Every structure is written in C-alpha cells, then in structure tokens.
Amino acid sequence: MNDQAEHPLRYALVNELHARPSPRLEAPCTAVFVAFKEPRDAANRERSRDVAHLADLCSRHGSPSPDPQAGHYAAQLGRHKLRWESHTEFVTYTAFARGLPPRPFDPSVGEIFPLDWQRNAPGKRVAAVIVHVDVLPEDPNEIKPRLKEWFAAESLASVWVLDESAAVAGDFRIDPAGWMRFAVFVRPGTASGRVGRIIQRLLDLETYRAMSMLGLGRARILSEQMNGLEVQLSDILQGMADDTRPSEAVLHDLLSVSTRLESAATQHSFRFGATAAYEAIVMERVAALRETRFMGGQMLTEFMQRRYAPAMRTVKSTEKRLATLLDRAERAGELLRTRVDVWRGAQNQEIMQRMDRRADLQLRLQHTVEGLSVVAISYYAVGLLGYALYPLAHAVHLDKSVLIAALTPLVVLAVWFGMHRIRARLHDDH
Known part of the structure; x- marks a missing residue:
C-alpha cells in the first residue's frame, strides 16, 4: 500500500x-x-x-x-x-x-x-x-x-x-x-x-x-478559604445598599474577593476535573470485576458507597460552592456597575442642568452686552455724525442740539438693525 x-x-x-x-x-x-x-x-x-x-x-x-x-x-x-x-x-x-x-x-x-x-x-x-x-x-x-x-x-x-x-x-x-x-x-x-x-x-x-482522593485534601483547604470569602462577599452585598459608602471602596473590596475566588478556581480546576475523571475510572473498575457477595461479606460497591462516595461528594459540593461564589461575585459586580451607572446618570443630569443654567445666564449676559453695545456704538456714531453734519446744520441755521436730537433715534435704530442682521447671519452659519 x-x-x-x-x-x-x-x-x-x-x-x-x-x-x-x-x-x-x-x-x-x-x-x-x-x-x-x-x-x-x-x-x-x-x-x-x-x-x-x-x-x-x-x-x-x-x-x-x-x-x-x-x-x-x-x-x-x-x-x-x-x-x-x-x-x-x-x-x-x-x-x-x-x-x-x-x-x-x-x-x-x-x-x-x-x-x-x-x-x-x-x-x-x-x-x-x-x-x-x-x-x-x-x-x-x-x-x-x-x-x-x-x-x-x-x-x-x-x-x-x-x-x-x-x-x-x-x-x-x-x-x-x-x-x-x-x-x-x-x-x-x-x-x-x-x-x-x-x-x-x-x-x-x-x-x-x-x-481521586487527592481532591479531598484540596477541597478541605478550599472550604476554609471560602468560609472567609463568603462572609466578605455577604458584607459587600449588604454594604452596597448603603448610599453613603463610596462606590470606589465597595469596588476595591469586591475586586479583592473576586480576584481570590478566580485564583482559587484556576488553582483547583485541574484537580477537581481530574478527581471526577479518576472517580469514573474507579467505579468502572469495580463494575468490570462483576462482583457478587462472598459468604455474606461486604461488597466493594458497598464499601465505596459508605467510605469513598462521601469524599467524592465533598469534592463535588466544594467545586459547586466555588462556582456559586463566583456567580455571586459576578452578580455583585453587575449590581455595582448598575449603581455606578445610575450615579453617573444623576451626575450627568446635574451637569446638564448646570450647563443649561450657564447657557441661560450667558444668553442673558449676551443680550445685556448687545444692548450696551448698541448704546455705546450709537453714542459714538451720533458724535461722529454730529461732527460731520455740523457745517451743514450751521449753513441752514440749525442748532447743534437739535441736530443731535434728530440723529440719535435714527442712529440707534440703524445700529440695532445692523447688529440684529449680523447675529442672524451668525445663527444661520451655525
């Protein structure tokens, strides 16, 4: 071939x-x-x-x-x-x-x-x-x-x-x-x-x-660690209801607990997985012997159920407990993120309200400045036109004060109209 x-x-x-x-x-x-x-x-x-x-x-x-x-x-x-x-x-x-x-x-x-x-x-x-x-x-x-x-x-x-x-x-x-x-x-x-x-x-x-029973030793060590972490996580969850406690402090505590839980999961995941695989082999080997009772004695299956199975259940329950704590920590993180998002939303709303007030004040100030600008420009324009038209008024025997009085409303109206056109043009450009 x-x-x-x-x-x-x-x-x-x-x-x-x-x-x-x-x-x-x-x-x-x-x-x-x-x-x-x-x-x-x-x-x-x-x-x-x-x-x-x-x-x-x-x-x-x-x-x-x-x-x-x-x-x-x-x-x-x-x-x-x-x-x-x-x-x-x-x-x-x-x-x-x-x-x-x-x-x-x-x-x-x-x-x-x-x-x-x-x-x-x-x-x-x-x-x-x-x-x-x-x-x-x-x-x-x-x-x-x-x-x-x-x-x-x-x-x-x-x-x-x-x-x-x-x-x-x-x-x-x-x-x-x-x-x-x-x-x-x-x-x-x-x-x-x-x-x-x-x-x-x-x-x-x-x-x-x-x-497989090596996992039991790991499970006992991990159970002691989780006893303390579970209390800390419960305290964190209760503390999240306290609005006076800063979110940064809660987040720091939660990250500490979550990090330790993730580290434990990483360290023990292989051993727990191997324990489950080895347990399956043990039970398969017992089944492969096709045992029957010998003169009323205890069978291997009975021995395993009484002496071995509880150890394996302890390992499995510890693994499940660790997974539950990880889920609780993850949910606590989601709740904390929601709390922070709500707080940020309130902060943003307050900021927007402040910006609206500032914009309103700026608009009022702008109107005030525009009014003052009309007055100031009109004042100087009237003065300049008065100087320019004074010879003509003198020729027609018109008093200067009468000339200024006649020019003032016309100049003010012209300046106001000009500034209004300029503001409208700027508004259209935006």
Whole structure:
C-alpha cells in the first residue's frame, strides 16, 4: 500500500491500543505495586526524570535501559517481571513473581523496589500495594480464618469476581510497613489472562482511588478559604445598599474577593476535573470485576458507597460552592456597575442642568452686552455724525442740539438693525 495514503499517526495510535496488555499470571504468585506522583504540577513534570529513575532500577538488576522517550516498559528483573507505565500525573511500577513468601504479605517482597531508590523518586509515593494470589481451596470457607488474620474486620470487603472465578478480599488499610493488601484466591483452571485482568483491575482501583482522593485534601483547604470569602462577599452585598459608602471602596473590596475566588478556581480546576475523571475510572473498575457477595461479606460497591462516595461528594459540593461564589461575585459586580451607572446618570443630569443654567445666564449676559453695545456704538456714531453734519446744520441755521436730537433715534435704530442682521447671519452659519 502507498505510504502516502496513510495518516501519519495511524500506526502509532493503533499500537497504543496494544501497548499495555494485561499481564498473564498463574496462581500462586505475588504482585508488588508502587505509584509515584510529583506533589505540584505533575501533569507538566519533566518526564525524563521518571525514565532516569526507571533506568536506575534496571541498572541495579542488570536489565536493559528503557528508551528515553518511552511511555511504558517491560523487563525481567531477576525473578520478577517488571511493568512500568507513565500516566498523565503519575508513574506506576508493578513487579510479578511466581510463588508466595513463607509469611503472607511479608514486607520483604517489596524489596524489589529498594527504599533508598523510592526515596530518590522524582515524586512521592501515592500507592503501594501487595497482592497475594493463591489457589482457592475446594471449600471456600477455609479462607475465612486467613481473612480475619490479615484484614481489619470492620472495613473488610470480600467478593466473588468474574462469575465466581476468583474471590477477592481487602480492607483498604495501610499496614505498618506502608503497604496496602489485597488477597486473591483463584479457582483452579482459571485462565492466566483472566487472573492477570483481576490483578490489574485491583491495582487500577487502588491507584485511581488514591489519585481521586487527592481532591479531598484540596477541597478541605478550599472550604476554609471560602468560609472567609463568603462572609466578605455577604458584607459587600449588604454594604452596597448603603448610599453613603463610596462606590470606589465597595469596588476595591469586591475586586479583592473576586480576584481570590478566580485564583482559587484556576488553582483547583485541574484537580477537581481530574478527581471526577479518576472517580469514573474507579467505579468502572469495580463494575468490570462483576462482583457478587462472598459468604455474606461486604461488597466493594458497598464499601465505596459508605467510605469513598462521601469524599467524592465533598469534592463535588466544594467545586459547586466555588462556582456559586463566583456567580455571586459576578452578580455583585453587575449590581455595582448598575449603581455606578445610575450615579453617573444623576451626575450627568446635574451637569446638564448646570450647563443649561450657564447657557441661560450667558444668553442673558449676551443680550445685556448687545444692548450696551448698541448704546455705546450709537453714542459714538451720533458724535461722529454730529461732527460731520455740523457745517451743514450751521449753513441752514440749525442748532447743534437739535441736530443731535434728530440723529440719535435714527442712529440707534440703524445700529440695532445692523447688529440684529449680523447675529442672524451668525445663527444661520451655525
């Protein structure tokens, strides 16, 4: 086939579907799992450090180094099969070994991941699990004493999974050595692929449970912050009814609260979104196990509803509360803008009234000035005409005072008419 007809990502995307197959395991065996996450901005971490940390573990066991651009890796580390995967926020290491230790859940099985190596990880450990996989006895009642010995009775969940092909038990507690424990008892003859899927789903369940509950810590911190911000916002809204309080002061307080709310939303939006996504994966993994009740024990679904779901509801309610406060702050801003617009309208109306009064005064003053101008111009015009016509008046024996008296009304009328024409012309030009 012509390569030019292929989309450049076609093969890469298809290969991604097969990059992380479920392990194929046979009972008895042991799975040891750890997951690391950087405390801050894990999604944008420098992934080369994760690969370098993996290469260090491989070097300790004499195994080939991973590709620097790898997103997943598999190798044989002594008697263990190692699987490494890089995810959006975390990396996971899983080691599978045949057989079981002399003592169930012996912390020594975790030595495949040395403590000093774990301390040097780019992130912090968010999950550490030991899965004890054994063969289910003919009488399932025989495992009850073991479950009582290994797990806390008040939080123990024990179920049949995948059409009763295996029994799974765990109490979701961390033992003194720092490991969470799961026990899996597989019916003889169960396919290795099915056993591997059961183990993988349990590990995914714990990993994504741990990752989703990171949002609970954020929610508690944010709730404390919102308690204070909510009081401030309420005070601002009540203060907006006080006309004596300057709008500038109210605006300053509102901007301060709104800025802190927007900052909180920006800081926590990714974590809350990731929590919702991880929660969905947790519930999908539980559903994929197709659990049924094991000898009257607590089911995983029941455990999640009682212990896990309240934490997720807390995160969701906190996120909703933050959104509500943001909406209230936005509405307060709109109310404040309306208040300012009304105030500005009143100010503009007052200014217009002042301008009208000033214009009226200017018009009156203009009329007064025009009247005075007519008088002044007429005075000088009469004087000039009197000087000009005096010889003629003398020739006809006309007294000067009579001449001035006769000229005055004529000159005043002529000056007034001239100024009226000039004012009318100026008005027409505008």
